[in-house]
Amino acid sequence: MTVPRRQVLVAAAGAVLLSPASATETQVAALIKELVGDATLREGRVKLDIPLLVENGNAVPITVSVDGPNRVRSLHVFAERNPLPNVANFYFGPRAGPAKVSTRMRLATSQTVVAVAKLADGSCWMDRIELIVTLAACVE
Amino acid sequence: MARVLINIPKEARKGEVIEIKVLISHPMESGQRRTDSGQVIPRKIINKFVCTWNGDEVLSVDLFPAIAANPFLSFFAVADVSGTISMTWVDDDGATQTELASITVT
Amino acid sequence: MLLAISAAAAEPRSGYQDASPATRAMQDDDTTNPGFLWVQQGEAIWHEHGGTTGKSCADCHGDAAAMRGVAARYPAYNVTLGHPLTLEQRINLSRTADQGAEAFAPEGDTLLAITAFVGLQSRGMPMAVSPDGPARPYYENGQRLFQTRMGQLNLSCQQCHDDFAGKRLAGALIPQGHPNGYPLYRLEWQGMGSLYRRIRNCITGVRGEPFAVDSPDLVDLELFLGVRATGLVVETPAVRP
Numbered sequence: 073m074t075v076p077r078r079q080v081l082v083a084a085a086g087a088v089l090l091s092p093a094s095a096t097e098t099q100v101a102a103l104i105k106e107l108v109g110d111a112t113l114r115e116g117r118v119k120l121d122i123p124l125l126v127e128n129g130n131a132v133p134i135t136v137s138v139d140g141p142n143r144v145r146s147l148h149v150f151a152e153r154n155p156l157p158n159v160a161n162f163y164f165g166p167r168a169g170p171a172k173v174s175t176r177m178r179l180a181t182s183q184t185v186v187a188v189a190k191l192a193d194g195s196c197w198m199d200r201i202e203l204i205v206t207l208a209a210c211v212e
Numbered sequence: 213m214a215r216v217l218i219n220i221p222k223e224a225r226k227g228e229v230i231e232i233k234v235l236i237s238h239p240m241e242s243g244q245r246r247t248d249s250g251q252v253i254p255r256k257i258i259n260k261f262v263c264t265w266n267g268d269e270v271l272s273v274d275l276f277p278a279i280a281a282n283p284f285l286s287f288f289a290v291a292d293v294s295g296t297i298s299m300t301w302v303d304d305d306g307a308t309q310t311e312l313a314s315i316t317v318t
Numbered sequence: 319m320l321l322a323i324s325a326a327a328a329e330p331r332s333g334y335q336d337a338s339p340a341t342r343a344m345q346d347d348d349t350t351n352p353g354f355l356w357v358q359q360g361e362a363i364w365h366e367h368g369g370t371t372g373k374s375c376a377d378c379h380g381d382a383a384a385m386r387g388v389a390a391r392y393p394a395y396n397v398t399l400g401h402p403l404t405l406e407q408r409i410n411l412s413r414t415a416d417q418g419a420e421a422f423a424p425e426g427d428t429l430l431a432i433t434a435f436v437g438l439q440s441r442g443m444p445m446a447v448s449p450d451g452p453a454r455p456y457y458e459n460g461q462r463l464f465q466t467r468m469g470q471l472n473l474s475c476q477q478c479h480d481d482f483a484g485k486r487l488a489g490a491l492i493p494q495g496h497p498n499g500y501p502l503y504r505l506e507w508q509g510m511g512s513l514y515r516r517i518r519n520c521i522t523g524v525r526g527e528p529f530a531v532d533s534p535d536l537v538d539l540e541l542f543l544g545v546r547a548t549g550l551v552v553e554t555p556a557v558r559p
Contacts, residue, residue, distance in 0.1 A: 123340045127490075128505035128559040131280035131352075133340050151278055155244045158276040162287075165269025169229040169288030173271070176280035178242070206489030215359055219349040237355045239508070281508035282352045 094180065095157035100150045103157055104188055107148060108196045117197035118147070118189040129179035129205045136162075136187045136199075137172035143192035144171035153183030179205050214238055218299065220313045224291035230315075232263065232270070233286045234299060242277035258283060260302040266295035291317045330549045331483075333493045333558050341505070345557035353434060353503040353555025356427070356510045360435025363428060369419030375432075378416065382439055389433075389440040390552050393541040395453040401534065402456045402541050406433050406512065424531045430501045430510045437501065437554030444551055445498050447544030460542025463535055469526025475539075478520075490559075495520075496547040497540065499556020506559065513540055 104113065121135040138144045149159035162173050171189070179185075182204045189197045215237035224230050236258065243255025261273040270289045289297070294317045300310040334342060348354055364375045364382055379385065392405035403411065406429055410421040422429035449457035464475045478487075479495035486492065500513040507515070514536060518528040529536040 123338060125338070127338045127341065130505045130508050131282075131344075133344070154278050155242075156277060158274075159278040160276060161274040163269075163272045165264070165271060167265040167268045167270040167289050167292070169290045172288055173273075174284070174286040176284050178278045178280055215355045217349065217354055217358060233349050235350065235352060235355060282355060284350060284352070286350075 094153050094155055095151065097152050097184075100152050100157045100186060103150060104148075104186070104198070107188060107190070111194055111196045113188070113196045113198055115198055117191075118187050118199045120149075120185060120187040120199040120201050122185060122201050122203055124201070124203050126179060126203055126205045129181070131176040132179050133174065134159075134177050134185070135172065135174040136189075137170070138189045138191070138197070140191075142195070144168075145190045145192055147171065147173060148188045148190075149177070150186045150188075151177070151179065151183060152186065154178065154180045159185070179203070181205055214309060216309075216311055218311055218313055220297055220315060222314075223316045223318065226291060226317050228291045229288050230291055231286060231288055232297065233284070234311075235282065235284045236301065237282055238303075240275075240277065240279055240281045240283060244277060256304050258301045258303055261285065261299070262301075263287070263289075263297065263299045265289060265297050266293060267298075270297070291315070293317055330496060330547055331494050332496055332498060332550050332553065334499070334553060334556060336491050336493055337558060341557055341559055344503075345499075345553070345555075351503070351555060351557055353501075353510060353557060356431040356434045356501070356503075357438055357555060359427070359431035360433070360438075363432045364435060369413070369417035371416070371418045373417055375412070375417075382435065385436045385439040387440055387443055387446070389437040389554060390443045390446045391448070393447065393537055393544055395448075395451065395456070397452075400452075402453055402537050404513075404537055404540055405436065407537070409433060409436065425512060425515060427510070430512060433512070434501045434510065434555045437552065440552040441554055442551050445544060445547045445549070447541060447548070449541075449545045453541065456538045456541055457545060459535070460538035460540070463539045464542055464546075468521060469524035471524040471526075473524045475520070495543070496550055497543045498547050498550045499553035499558065501554065502556040502558055504558050510555070513543070 117140055118136065118138050122132060126132050136147050136149060144164050147162040150157050151159050159177050160175060164171055184200050184202045186198060186200045217235040219233040221230050238258055241253055241256040245253045247253060255277060257275060257277055259275055261275060263270040271287045273285065275283065294315060297313045297315055298310060300308055302308050334345065345351055367374045389405055392408060393402045395402045409432055413419045414421050467474045478492055482492050483494045497513045501510050503510050514531060521528045
């Protein structure tokens with residue numbers, strides 16, 4: 073059977089698009105699925121604080137915190153359009169205080185950042201923020 | 213040894229929540245950058261950070277190349293007993309560094 | 319000439335005022351400002367014995383607080399040498415002439431560190447670089463360079479940083495280009511850098527030939543920029559995007 077020329081071109085274009093120059097929503101979703109397992113992932117409880125307008129993606133302050141009385145086992149941060157999807161995992165030990173962590177992350181481009189919290193009661197919560205990275209002029 | 217800035221109160225009341233802040237001098241080379249001649253600069257990051265209080269874990273962190281150069285971390289602990297807060301981190305090349313701080317809990 | 323009559327920026331405005339809240343917060347807190355990694359190293363250098371004399375900075379100068387106000391005055395005319403020096407050059411003169419040690423490499427971490435530590439002692443003080451007396455011809459040469467078109471884009475410092483300051487170039491706000499926070503931590507560099515490095519970036523940006531790191535013209539330009547920043551306070555170590 074001959075494949076129409078147009079279909080071949082579309083397939084070729086698809087192949088180019090699929091080559092992983094950056095992480096994808098699908099990749100992040102798969103990582104989260106692996107993390108959460110059979111539990112239901114709900115929005116809420118966990119809060120992601122990042123400036124919505126980022127003037128340089130090299131060091132973006134990010135704070136992740138969780139509300140509520142339940143002990144937090146871990147926090148996980150992902151970036152959907154960075155070269156690699158993982159940003160950081162935080163595991164809280166017996167001496168931990170309130171589940172609130174801050175760090176500075178890299179953002180390759182404007183994208184959505186996702187945070188997932190796993191609580192001691194087995195529940196899983198998420199927050200997501202879409203942000204814009206502006207690029208500096210006159211860079212080295 | 214990398215330069216490091218650690219900010220931990222020297223004293224706390226029992227049950228008080230204290231903030232621990234650490235800033236480590238490190239390029240966090242992501243493995244995604246290239247030289248002018250097109251060669252990939254090999255990845256070299258701190259990939260693990262662990263903080264303990266008298267040996268009990270406060271926080272452990274997996275770091276990925278998306279963490280900024282000269283990594284900064286802030287987190288919280290509950291003051292219980294006087295002793296030593298220890299922070300250890302591991303580089304991709306296997307090198308580890310440990311910094312200690314003592315705290316008096318009253 | 320059109321450029322000559324364009325007014326200088328009326329009110330000096332620090333790059334701090336135009337930085338995002340996140341970047342300003344990073345500068346404001348000494349426990350989170352990454353520039354303090356260099357300050358900490360600089361403090362160690364201050365107490366380090368070295369050179370043929372075996373002396374440290376502290377042996378002669380005492381407490382670093384003795385350096386208060388120094389960074390605010392630099393670049394400054396050096397009577398012995400008969401020309402102005404940047405703060406980095408002045409520190410290296412002490413290294414070689416007084417301590418009997420080797421000069422720190424330009425742009426190296428050690429020179430950035432000791433300069434940041436000395437600079438910090440003047441934080442909050444008004445910029446006080448003098449264009450007067452024997453510094454005058456050097457200041458005037460710096461001003462001439464500031465107004466000189468350079469590079470394939472044929473732009474002068476003045477065109478961007480006086481005439482178009484506050485407007486945008488691509489996504490970025492064009493700052494007035496003041497030197498009051500150097501050496502400073504730039505997120506773009508992911509590290510600490512000197513005013514020389516920033517000027518080199520600018521000149522590369524207009525596709526020109528950067529000054530050599532030891533060029534007297536560069537010192538004159540830095541001297542002019544220091545005078546131009548009168549009214550601002552020293553912010554070393556500043557944080558900029």
